Amino acid sequence: MWDYSDKVKELYTNPKNVGVIEDANAIGEVGSIVCGDALTLYLKIENGIIKDAKFQTFGCGSAIASSSALTEMIIGKTVEEAEKITNRDIVEYLGGLPEQKMHCSVMGREALAKAIANWRGEKVTEDATHEGEIVCQCFGVTDVLIRKVVRENNLKTVEDITNYTKAGGACGSCIHKLEDILQEELKLQQSFTESQRDAEKKKPLTNIRRMQLVNETIVDVIRPILQKDGGDIELIDVDGKKVYVALRGTCSHCVASTVTLKNLVEAKLREFVEDDIEVIER
Amino acid sequence: MKNTAKKIVYLDNNATTMVAPEVVEAMLPFFTERYGNPSSMHDFGGKVEKDIEWARHEVAMLLGAEHDYEIVFTSCGTEGNNFAIAGVLSYFPDKRHIITTRVEHPSVLNLCKKFEREGYRVTYVPVDRLGRLDLDVLFDSVTEETAIVSVMHANNETGIIHPVEHIGRYLRERGVLFHVDGVQAAGKIPIDVKKIQCDLYTISGHKFHAPKGVGALYIRRGTRIRPILYGGHQERGRRPGTENVAGIVGIGKAAELARKYLPEEERVKKLRDKLENEILMRFPNVSLNGAKDERVPNTTNVGFEYIEGEAILLYLSEMGIAASSGSACSSGSLEPSHVLRAMGVPFTSAHGSIRFSLSRYTTEEEIDYTLKVLPEVVERLLEISPYWDNANKRPREIKV
Numbered sequence: 001m002w003d004y005s006d007k008v009k010e011l012y013t014n015p016k017n018v019g020v021i022e023d024a025n026a027i028g029e030v031g032s033i034v035c036g037d038a039l040t041l042y043l044k045i046e047n048g049i050i051k052d053a054k055f056q057t058f059g060c061g062s063a064i065a066s067s068s069a070l071t072e073m074i075i076g077k078t079v080e081e082a083e084k085i086t087n088r089d090i091v092e093y094l095g096g097l098p099e100q101k102m103h104c105s106v107m108g109r110e111a112l113a114k115a116i117a118n119w120r121g122e123k124v125t126e127d128a129t130h131e132g133e134i135v136c137q138c139f140g141v142t143d144v145l146i147r148k149v150v151r152e153n154n155l156k157t158v159e160d161i162t163n164y165t166k167a168g169g170a171c172g173s174c175i176h177k178l179e180d181i182l183q184e185e186l187k188l189q190q191s192f193t194e195s196q197r198d199a200e201k202k203k204p205l206t207n208i209r210r211m212q213l214v215n216e217t218i219v220d221v222i223r224p225i226l227q228k229d230g231g232d233i234e235l236i237d238v239d240g241k242k243v244y245v246a247l248r249g250t251c252s253h254c255v256a257s258t259v260t261l262k263n264l265v266e267a268k269l270r271e272f273v274e275d276d277i278e279v280i281e282r
Numbered sequence: 283m284k285n286t287a288k289k290i291v292y293l294d295n296n297a298t299t300m301v302a303p304e305v306v307e308a309m310l311p312f313f314t315e316r317y318g319n320p321s322s323m324h325d326f327g328g329k330v331e332k333d334i335e336w337a338r339h340e341v342a343m344l345l346g347a348e349h350d351y352e353i354v355f356t357s358c359g360t361e362g363n364n365f366a367i368a369g370v371l372s373y374f375p376d377k378r379h380i381i382t383t384r385v386e387h388p389s390v391l392n393l394c395k396k397f398e399r400e401g402y403r404v405t406y407v408p409v410d411r412l413g414r415l416d417l418d419v420l421f422d423s424v425t426e427e428t429a430i431v432s433v434m435h436a437n438n439e440t441g442i443i444h445p446v447e448h449i450g451r452y453l454r455e456r457g458v459l460f461h462v463d464g465v466q467a468a469g470k471i472p473i474d475v476k477k478i479q480c481d482l483y484t485i486s487g488h489k490f491h492a493p494k495g496v497g498a499l500y501i502r503r504g505t506r507i508r509p510i511l512y513g514g515h516q517e518r519g520r521r522p523g524t525e526n527v528a529g530i531v532g533i534g535k536a537a538e539l540a541r542k543y544l545p546e547e548e549r550v551k552k553l554r555d556k557l558e559n560e561i562l563m564r565f566p567n568v569s570l571n572g573a574k575d576e577r578v579p580n581t582t583n584v585g586f587e588y589i590e591g592e593a594i595l596l597y598l599s600e601m602g603i604a605a606s607s608g609s610a611c612s613s614g615s616l617e618p619s620h621v622l623r624a625m626g627v628p629f630t631s632a633h634g635s636i637r638f639s640l641s642r643y644t645t646e647e648e649i650d651y652t653l654k655v656l657p658e659v660v661e662r663l664l665e666i667s668p669y670w671d672n673a674n675k676r677p678r679e680i681k682v
Contacts, residue, residue, distance in 0.1 A: 012593065012596060013596075013597070013600055015666065018665060018666050019665075019672075020672075029668070033588070033629065033630050033633070033669055034629045034630070036590065036609065036617075036618070036629070036633045037590065038668055038669070039668070040668040056666060056667060056668035057666055057667070057668065058588065058589065058590055058633075058666075058667045058668055058669055059590050059592075059593065060590055060591075060592035060593050060596075060609075061592060061593055061596040063590075063593075064593060064666060138617075169617070170617045
């Protein structure tokens with residue numbers, strides 16, 4: 001028997017906001033009956049404020065409670081405020097969840113993200129919040145979701161990932177991939193704290209220090225990510241805050257290379273070096 | 283909803299059972315009055331030996347064993363299953379093949395997986411959609427190399443009875459050792475190890491109204507097996523360790539009662555059938571998991587579509603009803619039970635599977651109460667389900 005908190009018990013026995021909003025202008029659907037849990041979230045958003053939220057859930061007690069909690073938390077909030085809610089917040093609202101049930105809170109967070117994307121008119125395909133590569137075939141979990149959950153919840157083991165996302169919980173054939181993702185994330189976290197420490201020194205970067213940091217970030221953080229897809233990157237020059245790079249391998253002729261440049265290379269350099277770095281492709 | 287039942291309606295007897303009051307009574311003196319060690323030379327301890335031998339005789343009678351000494355007391359079903367398989371393999375180190383089924387209890391499956399990792403070959407015999415063994419696969423996989431075949435008498439989740447007599451005859455003719463896990467059969471159906479022609483047969487006390495912590499393994503006279511525990515001379519050295527005297531007396535008493543009350547199982551069957559038939563009749567989206575015939579009389583396993591098993595259990599529990607589920611959520615793993623998957627039960631209903639298991643203590647009132655409560659529970663969960671169209675009272679189209 002699971003050790004559910006009183007709040008969880010209260011919410012699965014008497015869930016709030018069950019049902020369908022007929023004139024909903026935002027709908028988010030996650031999970032499937034095959035996976036054993038699924039949630040459909042209906043929102044009525046007016047002037048950027050969530051006026052009403054209802055849900056339907058197929059799943060265990062904690063899935064029902066998480067869905068109910070989510071709707072209670074977001075009603076009355078602006079979309080921007082609601083977007084800031086993490087699965088952690090849902091867990092806190094519930095007074096905790098058993099480790100193996102954490103994925104229920106993640107499912108709530110995912111449904112909310114999907115509903116908001118739907119409201120904004122962003123293309124909601126089967127995996128709108130799931131862009132990326134499917135890592136766990138059994139439960140259709142992508143690397144993007146896994147990375148996000150690892151970061152938000154500060155996860156440290158593959159078992160944690162399974163508890164929070166279900167990935168690796170069935171056939172187990174993706175466990176080595178989960179291990180790789182986790183190691184990358186842990187490494188990122190580490191270099192992040194290191195760079196934070198550097199930032200705390202609050203000394204403006206000297207040219208030579210900036211160049212070193214740019215080089216380190218490219219070698220340790222950016223290149224491993226690109227190489228996973230057969231791409232590569234070369235640092236050509238650093239001129240003040242302008243960083244000149246060239247994309248190599250599959251990246252060089254990839255149609256998404258400008259996106260990669262902005263969202264990955266520049267973003268990472270801004271994160272780890274200075275927040276006004278500009279990346280220019282040569 | 284509020285629990286209006288005065289006491290718990292316990293329909294989870296395949297998980298464990300209430301200790302029979304007669305069993306408790308029989309055990310009590312062995313805690314504070316007759317607590318001597320049966321191995322002691324003084325009368326105080328030594329006389330206890332007689333009670334153990336009485337219990338051994340009762341268990342031998344329950345199983346249809348020819349000799350009392352063919353019964354070895356253990357601590358539980360898991361120990362019995364481990365002892366039988368590992369003990370035989372240890373005697374025949376050159377025989378590197380095990381045959382078992384895909385629907386066994388984890389105490390057999392996980393042990394076989396361990397041997398697989400150590401280089402043994404294991405054949406897992408499949409079952410059909412109704413949970414029946416594919417005997418052709420079983421018989422065809424027997425070779426000179428086969429050390430042991432282990433098949434459960436009755437399945438814990440579906441109650442399906444496997445044709446162990448048929449298997450036993452085939453294996454005896456070929457001189458292959460046969461272990462039957464009878465944990466879910468004892469107390470529910472007649473057992474006759476001579477008729478089954480098995481060499482080893484496991485039972486567990488707490489599944490038939492003895493306490494937890496005691497079981498027994500039948501080892502046919504002359505069966506080549508090594509102990510898995512080493513120590514003193516207890517149980518003729520086959521299972522050393524100071525005897526759990528009170529527990530052994532308890533399983534002896536429970537065995538005596540099981541034989542006495544076996545005719546009661548007819549009544550249990552009627553109650554089970556009533557519960558099952560009503561459920562199948564009243565709810566449109568429910569199906570039976572497993573074959574209708576050839577089942578132990580106390581078990582039914584039904585799959586509710588569009589709602590999830592753990593949620594059903596939690597709601598039933600709120601109403602004072604204890605049952606169990608093969609759904610992923612309730613198992614703590616993320617997949618439905620291995621038994622339902624082996625049967626190829628669609629995930630849509632495997633996630634909503636509920637097992638009700640009765641006992642001779644189950645009353646008609648309890649079944650009626652369950653049948654009264656269940657529709658409310660199902661209705662409420664369907665209301666919450668995204669796969670159910672509440673306005674039109676029918677399932678929505680499902681994207682898989």
